[in-house]
Amino acid sequence: xxxxxxxxxxxxxxxxxxxxxxxxxxxxxxxxxxxxxxxxxxxxxxxxxxxxxxxxxxxxxxxxxxxxxxxxxxxxxxxxxxx
Numbered sequence: 210x211x212x213x214x215x216x217x218x219x220x221x222x223x224x225x226x227x228x229x230x231x232x233x234x235x236x237x238x239x240x241x242x243x244x245x246x247x248x249x250x251x252x253x254x255x256x257x258x259x260x261x262x263x264x265x266x267x268x269x270x271x272x273x274x275x276x277x278x279x280x281x282x283x284x285x286x287x288x289x290x291x292x
Contacts, residue, residue, distance in 0.1 A: 244270075247265070247266065247269060250262075251265070251266060263277055263281060
């Protein structure tokens with residue numbers, strides 16, 4: 210009986226590890242259509258609503274406050290269109 214319990218405990222640990230790895234992989238996966246849609250909607254926002262858009266982009270893409278600040282306040286380069 211103890212051997213069965215130990216075997217099941219090992220299986221449970223392996224399953225938990227696989228689940229954690231799957232969650233981590235999912236966090237790194239990007240849905241390009243969703244990202245494109247969010248970006249296009251952000252670009253189309255009126256200037257008065259851009260701040261709300263910043264919050265959405267920050268949460269969806271996991272941007273830090275510093276990254277968002279850099280992207281929205283850059284005067285040159287590709288990120289200047291985020292303003």
